[in-house]
Amino acid sequence: MRRGNYGYDAPWALAGLVFGGLALLGLAAVSFTFDVPAPGAVFLLGGLYTLASAGSHLYTTRRGKFAVWAGELHRLKGDERVLDLGCGRGAVLLLAAGRLPEGRAVGIDVWRSRDQSGNAGQVTRANAAAEDVTADLVTGDMRDLPFGDGTFDVVVSSLALHHVHRAEERARAVREAYRVLRPGGLILLADLRHTAAYEDVLRDLGMTEVRRRDLGWRYWYGGPWADMWMLEGRKPVLTAASADRVA
Template identity: 65%
Template structure:
């Protein structure tokens, strides 16, 4: 976002200079570019601060309240804690590469932050945090009723690793369970991996403008699937 804002400032400055030099065509072009870049920055800011949470809030309304839910790559716990708020009789488990696991996740998240936030939200009794790699989950087959993930699987650098993560998500999901994966990359490959596992109740849909990171060219898809009973 900082890059977009800097770019907008530079383009507007060039527009002002061009108008001052009476180079109208260049001024109009720079001004249009600056406004366009500023709009992209505002879109990114909205999605980061509000939009993505609004989308997930709607997705999680379908929870009954007694599910065992797993959040893959839970990061700082935004989706995890939102889910926990719906689980008055259930439990939400978050898995990520915490520093204590000997590995490092992308944004240097820490489980202590999530625990503090869970306590502040009054859901600490419903939340469990586990250090682990989503390509090799430390859970038994069919351990969860719901598996969710938000902008995490794409952080795995290789296609084989991402497919392993999807296969693991499928493995730990109980028959008839729900999978919801939001990502802005590789979602067709996730869908193909699930179909290769025999999942036919699967669809990929656009999460809409609230999950744009700068504009429609950087939109987020939601992959929704039901494991065969």
């Protein structure tokens, strides 16, 4: 159980599913009351399905995503520098921080509330205190990261990159993530959309061990039609032989 206050991902979408499901059940009740069973059955099934989707969304935002990311971050040794792109309230950032007794977790965001209820830097700091971990918070744009080349051992991101509206700007953010990653470092980018495009960018940059995979039912925002994908890879280590070829 997490002790911080992490809000609800896409709260308006969740509210829409709940109210939509209840409205359909109301229409089903009216249909059966007036002895119109066929539409009533359709409304009933639609309402139950919509409420089940709301349950899936609620489970993911409150439990499922934490379980998935805990598994992903299990590979940390404890002495890494980890950067979270679009860290929000710190759901992933603070999980990472708890696994870094000798390392450091850094989160960057523009601190907006449209995509997650009550999202602000002070909430993230309060969550860090509640979880009894420390993390550095930086206000900045993931398309122009204020860090030097090769600063971090691991770069992570969850549900952040797709909020960048233009494809070329999303590609720029992925290139920035690659730039600040040290040779041999790991990148983990989870998103609902565009992960195939992110993969193309990383492959063009020369990243190795690239793979893209479905994160499964624990990360469904309503159902399999709103599933999350993870893109991971490692920045190649520049050996003496490869340096000679580049030269």
